[in-house]
Amino acid sequence: xxxxxxxxxxxxxxxxxxxxxxxxxxxxGLDKAITAIEINRPGLTLAGFFDYFAYDRIQIFGLGxxxxxxxxxxxxxxxxxxxxxxYDIICCVYTHNEYPDEVFIxxxxxxxxxxxxxxxxxxxxxxxxxxIVEAAFAExxxxxxxxxxxxxxxxxxxxxxxxxKSETALELIERxxxxxxxxxxxxxxxxxxxxxxxxxxxxxxxxxxxxxxILNVRDIFGIRSVRNRKRIELVAELQEWDANTHxxxxxxxxxxxxxxxxxxxxxxxxxxxxxxxxxxIETAAxxxxxxKMGVFSAQELDKRIQEWISRENKNT
Amino acid sequence: MKEKKVKVKSDAGVHARPASILVxxxxxxxxxxxxxxxxxxxNGKSIMSVLGLAITKGSSLTIRANGEMEDEAVDRLSALIxxxxxxxxxx
Numbered sequence: 001x002x003x004x005x006x007x008x009x010x011x012x013x014x015x016x017x018x019x020x021x022x023x024x025x026x027x028x029g030l031d032k033a034i035t036a037i038e039i040n041r042p043g044l045t046l047a048g049f050f051d052y053f054a055y056d057r058i059q060i061f062g063l064g065x066x067x068x069x070x071x072x073x074x075x076x077x078x079x080x081x082x083x084x085x086x087y088d089i090i091c092c093v094y095t096h097n098e099y100p101d102e103v104f105i106x107x108x109x110x111x112x113x114x115x116x117x118x119x120x121x122x123x124x125x126x127x128x129x130x131x132i133v134e135a136a137f138a139e140x141x142x143x144x145x146x147x148x149x150x151x152x153x154x155x156x157x158x159x160x161x162x163x164x165k166s167e168t169a170l171e172l173i174e175r176x177x178x179x180x181x182x183x184x185x186x187x188x189x190x191x192x193x194x195x196x197x198x199x200x201x202x203x204x205x206x207x208x209x210x211x212x213x214i215l216n217v218r219d220i221f222g223i224r225s226v227r228n229r230k231r232i233e234l235v236a237e238l239q240e241w242d243a244n245t246h247x248x249x250x251x252x253x254x255x256x257x258x259x260x261x262x263x264x265x266x267x268x269x270x271x272x273x274x275x276x277x278x279x280x281i282e283t284a285a286x287x288x289x290x291x292k293m294g295v296f297s298a299q300e301l302d303k304r305i306q307e308w309i310s311r312e313n314k315n316t
Numbered sequence: 317m318k319e320k321k322v323k324v325k326s327d328a329g330v331h332a333r334p335a336s337i338l339v340x341x342x343x344x345x346x347x348x349x350x351x352x353x354x355x356x357x358x359n360g361k362s363i364m365s366v367l368g369l370a371i372t373k374g375s376s377l378t379i380r381a382n383g384e385m386e387d388e389a390v391d392r393l394s395a396l397i398x399x400x401x402x403x404x405x406x407x
Contacts, residue, residue: 140355142356142357144358161362162361183364183365183368200356200370202367202368203368207364
């Protein structure tokens with residue numbers, strides 16, 4: 001599912017990234033849609049080589065391009081720009097606070113191509129822009145759950161309303177862990193293996209605890225109790241204890257939960273009075289860290305037992 | 317599964333008090349209830365989730381219920397939103 005991203009949206013991006021853009025021409029074209037994540041440096045094109053010209057990407061004019069254009073005669077520039085703008089150009093950006101020449105501006109105005117000047121150097125600007133465009137194109141989903149950072153592992157607590165997700169998170173915060181989002185978690189697929197979770201900005205770091213009401217976790221527990229986003233590395237589903245359900249007792253096989261086509265390690269934690277859920281979640285986080293380092297407790301114990309059995313068999 | 321689209325008419329949108337009324341009503345039904353605005357889907361039984369949708373006047377919402385008493389739940393909640401929560405707020 002590809003989303004619509006207009007040039008205007010880049011200017012009004014919500015990620016608080018300052019691209020330091022000044023619009024110098026082509027205001028009418030601001031509603032044009034950006035269709036490609038990549039950018040293009042039109043150096044070769046300006047030199048007259050139009051094969052493989054990626055005109056549908058944002059065109060970035062760096063120091064090289066501007067220096068090259070400056071030493072061209074006015075006639076040559078007219079010629080090149082006429083050909084350049086005969087393509088359906090999305091948008092042009094000049095970096096290093098370099099302004100295009102008046103011929104370029106005339107053409108940009110005529111063809112309604114938004115043209116900007118930024119103070120950033122080219123590499124910096126490109127990486128900032130790519131960040132914004134990739135985030136905007138990333139697939140996303142909202143899930144009901146609570147996202148916490150426990151010992152550096154992002155854990156998405158899921159489960160039915162009232163099973164105790166928020167209470168578990170509260171206890172975890174009290175133990176020095178961090179809250180990212182309660183109840184409404186926005187998840188973005190950053191690349192093929194990375195899911196980033198964050199909360200809705202409006203209610204960020206607020207929680208509802210039955211019996212108390214709405215709390216501002218940051219105000220109560222301080223800045224170290226919260227963070228704005230976190231990679232999701234484990235899904236823990238809290239379930240009412242049911243005597244008829246079979247719960248995993250070994251943990252030898254890894255279960256997965258699929259979010260936006262990415263498989264995330266998944267555990268089911270049965271809840272009943274007297275079970276200390278936060279400490280189970282903490283331990284699950286530590287176990288997950290061990291697994292990331294290649295240590296699988298359950299599998300290793302099983303291996304040890306099997307070795308012992310085969311040794312005993314030989315002895316008898 | 318049952319769904320219904322509603323438009324929010326209240327000038328004040330859905331701030332804390334209307335959200336609490338909405339959630340209180342949703343809790344009376346055994347089914348799963350979702351309130352959907354654009355691409356965001358909130359759990360109808362969670363105050364924070366509903367507040368997080370940032371529902372303002374003119375917002376188009378979809379009320380979705382799944383499970384036991386889903387028809388009643390959708391009717392009840394959509395009526396509540398369409399009537400500006402008036403009926404319950406006065407109680």
